[in-house]
Amino acid sequence: MNFSEGCSWIDSRQEDLLSNLMQLSEINSGTGNLSGINKVSQFFNTYFSDTADTFSTINSNPREHVDISGELVREEFGNILTFQKRVEAPLQVLLVGHMDTVFPESHSFQSPSRIDEQTLLGPGVADMKGGILVMMTALQAFESSNHSSQLGWQVMLNADEETGSHGSMECLVQAAKNADAGLIYEPALSDGTMSRARKGSGNYTVVAKGQAAHAGREFAKGRNAISALCNLAMNLEQLTDLKNGITLNIAKVSGGTALNVVPENAVLQFNVRCESSEQQQGLEESLAAIIEKASLEHATELKLTGGFSRPPKIISRTNQLLMDWLSEGGKQLEIDVRFKDTGGCCDGNNLAAAGLPNIDTLGVCGGRIHTADEFMLINSLAERAKLSLNLLHKISEQGEQLKKLNEQESTSTRLISEKS
Numbered sequence: 001m002n003f004s005e006g007c008s009w010i011d012s013r014q015e016d017l018l019s020n021l022m023q024l025s026e027i028n029s030g031t032g033n034l035s036g037i038n039k040v041s042q043f044f045n046t047y048f049s050d051t052a053d054t055f056s057t058i059n060s061n062p063r064e065h066v067d068i069s070g071e072l073v074r075e076e077f078g079n080i081l082t083f084q085k086r087v088e089a090p091l092q093v094l095l096v097g098h099m100d101t102v103f104p105e106s107h108s109f110q111s112p113s114r115i116d117e118q119t120l121l122g123p124g125v126a127d128m129k130g131g132i133l134v135m136m137t138a139l140q141a142f143e144s145s146n147h148s149s150q151l152g153w154q155v156m157l158n159a160d161e162e163t164g165s166h167g168s169m170e171c172l173v174q175a176a177k178n179a180d181a182g183l184i185y186e187p188a189l190s191d192g193t194m195s196r197a198r199k200g201s202g203n204y205t206v207v208a209k210g211q212a213a214h215a216g217r218e219f220a221k222g223r224n225a226i227s228a229l230c231n232l233a234m235n236l237e238q239l240t241d242l243k244n245g246i247t248l249n250i251a252k253v254s255g256g257t258a259l260n261v262v263p264e265n266a267v268l269q270f271n272v273r274c275e276s277s278e279q280q281q282g283l284e285e286s287l288a289a290i291i292e293k294a295s296l297e298h299a300t301e302l303k304l305t306g307g308f309s310r311p312p313k314i315i316s317r318t319n320q321l322l323m324d325w326l327s328e329g330g331k332q333l334e335i336d337v338r339f340k341d342t343g344g345c346c347d348g349n350n351l352a353a354a355g356l357p358n359i360d361t362l363g364v365c366g367g368r369i370h371t372a373d374e375f376m377l378i379n380s381l382a383e384r385a386k387l388s389l390n391l392l393h394k395i396s397e398q399g400e401q402l403k404k405l406n407e408q409e410s411t412s413t414r415l416i417s418e419k420s
């Protein structure tokens, strides 16, 4: 098959893709539903293993963190599913998707429904079961076309992206080291707009320990953990700098017991976002300083845990080249390819920080994700698969240019970091 025959083959798959997507949406795979994740993993294994040379599952790492009641909790995640083809090829592409959704088994949104000719509503149809089908269809078309044997690939499907990829990040970063480009299948907006730079994001928990006392008899002996955290929250909010793209969102608070007791314990959780690694470093230093000061002022122990699990995604020259290739492909296919910066995060943040240039919204077009109105546009299944097929051909034909630029950039980053 040549490229245009590949596109016709993709078009002929449209109805089949839709019915597979409806079956996938029917399987609940909220991040915490490990048996549901397992079912989705088996589905993709049956669906795709013939296209790959090898496939395997890899255990995710467990995560320990402090929750809103101040307890240390341990979380387990579903297994990572991976497929590989031509590991020996000089050029390697890493394609990433996530099998989990934000909808737990207890949620009312569990089944897909076609609301009109063009629109499918359903959990995970856009984010990102539809995207994984787009990825696999593009690879199948690529494998049956006259491509260069210079390009090998690895597909990696994790099971915990929606909670920050804590259990799969080590594995993703390891795979990124062997790749020259990353393709990630998060959904594009419903008008087709894709993401460019992304903000970095950090989640933090502060556990406050004051001194309990009877609110009537010995009020002055108490040290109020809630008051300390309220004051702290007001000071932390001062770090928000909208003009420069920095936000600090006070997200959750808990604490206190009875109304006649000065509260001894309280917990505060917040999220921070920023646009550059310099801002990230500045924020980390400010957080530590503000908390130390508040702790002294209120004579209350304040313990900070957490950090930036998603570093800012900055567009490198190599990343720009990938985006240019995608735009060229869009022209050829008469698809309007547009990019826009976003405050949201995904695995593309971490892969970029690991030195892998990537495009991270190659999945279906859709919207209202993370709500019970999540939808995808049915014709984008074939449309976006053709766009990916085109990009795979470009990488396989001109990948040396990408590799060279990538090497130049990593050398210059290394020189800068050695200097500082």
Ligand SMILES: [Zn+2]
Pocket (backbone or CB within 6 Å): 098, 127, 128, 161, 186, 187
């Ligand atoms: Zn997603």
